[in-house]
Amino acid sequence: MLNPVHHDSSRPQAAFVALFDVLGFKNRIETTPLDAVVDGYQRLRALKLRARSVPIMSSVRVRMESVGTTIFSDTILLWCDDESDAVQSLLTACAVLVASAIEERWPLRGGIAYGDCILNREARTFVGLPIVQAYQVEQSQEWLGAAIHETALNHKTLGTLIQRTEDVIKYAIPVKPKAQTLDYAIHWGPYAMGVKTILESLIEETEDLSVRAKYEATLGYLLSKCSDCHAWT
Numbered sequence: 001m002l003n004p005v006h007h008d009s010s011r012p013q014a015a016f017v018a019l020f021d022v023l024g025f026k027n028r029i030e031t032t033p034l035d036a037v038v039d040g041y042q043r044l045r046a047l048k049l050r051a052r053s054v055p056i057m058s059s060v061r062v063r064m065e066s067v068g069t070t071i072f073s074d075t076i077l078l079w080c081d082d083e084s085d086a087v088q089s090l091l092t093a094c095a096v097l098v099a100s101a102i103e104e105r106w107p108l109r110g111g112i113a114y115g116d117c118i119l120n121r122e123a124r125t126f127v128g129l130p131i132v133q134a135y136q137v138e139q140s141q142e143w144l145g146a147a148i149h150e151t152a153l154n155h156k157t158l159g160t161l162i163q164r165t166e167d168v169i170k171y172a173i174p175v176k177p178k179a180q181t182l183d184y185a186i187h188w189g190p191y192a193m194g195v196k197t198i199l200e201s202l203i204e205e206t207e208d209l210s211v212r213a214k215y216e217a218t219l220g221y222l223l224s225k226c227s228d229c230h231a232w233t
Contacts, residue, residue, distance in 0.1 A: 010123065012116040014082040016152060018094050019134035020110035022074040022101075023144065023214065067093050070121055076108070077126060079119050087158055091167040091186065094146055099192035102144060105202070107215075110146035111137025112186070114155055140179035143217035144199075146186040147173050153184055169225060174217045189226030196222055 067090045068079045078093055080086040094110065101108045117128020130151065137149045148168065153159050162168055162184075169187035196219065203215045 010118060010120050010125070012118055012128070014114070014116055015079045015119060015130070016082070016087050016090055016112065016114050017117060017119075017128070017130040017134050018078040018090060018110055018112045018146065019131060019138055020076040020078075020094075020097065020108045020146065021138055023107040023109055023211070068119060068121070070124075070126065076110075077131070079117075082114075082158075084158055084161055087162065088165060088167075091162070091165055094186045095167045095188040096191050098145060098186060098188040099195070102195045102198060103193060105198060107144045107202070108146075109138050109141055109144055109214075110186070111135065111139075111141075111149060112146060112152050113137065113149035114152040137182065140175045141182065142174040142176055143214050143221065145173070145188060145218065145221065147182040148184040148186070171221065171225065174214075174220075185221075187225065189222055190229050192226075192229075 067086070068077075070077050076097070078090060078097070080090040090112075094112065098108050098110070111134035113130040113133035115128060115130040115133070117130050118125055119128075120126070130149075133149045133151060137147050141147055148162065152162055155162065163170070167187055168184055170183055171185045173182040173185050175182055199215050199219050199222075203212050203219075206212050206215070
């Protein structure tokens with residue numbers, strides 16, 4: 001099996017892929033001094049690196065699994081092998097990334113898909129249908145968070161595991177009109193600290209009603225699924 005972190009391949013491999021975009025990145029570039037943008041961007045890169053190596057509890061030990069990562073402009077890509085421990089690590093990394101990014105006031109929205117793709121950091125080549133599907137899922141959502149594409153949910157051996165893991169939650173994800181229904185999301189709330197206050201601040205600061213609606217939908221998720229966790233305080 002290919003190791004996504006230590007062995008990049010120029011050949012197609014079956015992998016789980018998570019793609020994230022920063023909400024409002026264009027507006028941030030236009031309205032924020034460039035040095036402040038660069039400083040925040042470096043913090044975002046650090047969050048990506050921190051999220052990729054997280055402790056995962058198993059029945060016999062605590063293990064550290066790394067996932068592959070890269071970042072270009074406002075897009076973050078994470079990926080892992082077609083294997084149960086690896087996909088659990090990827091799901092946890094996604095939850096940690098969304099939570100910590102919102103804490104830093106870098107709102108992320110993402111999608112996760114599965115299939116054959118080329119993931120080669122050395123050649124800076126990232127190509128494949130799962131990347132496109134993850135992007136389409138990301139674009140269809142109307143909140144901060146990440147949804148899981150049917151290719152991952154219907155994986156022949158890992159689909160059930162993905163649906164039942166504690167880092168995934170069944171939830172009626174808000175989507176754009178005519179977009180496909182999305183029912184499974186990354187459950188990032190338990191990893192967040194005080195993001196209710198941050199989201200309320202972002203709502204106050206934005207004049208864009210469509211962006212405000214996304215923040216409010218995210219508060220709805222926290223109220224519904226995380227009312228007793230640190231995210232709500």
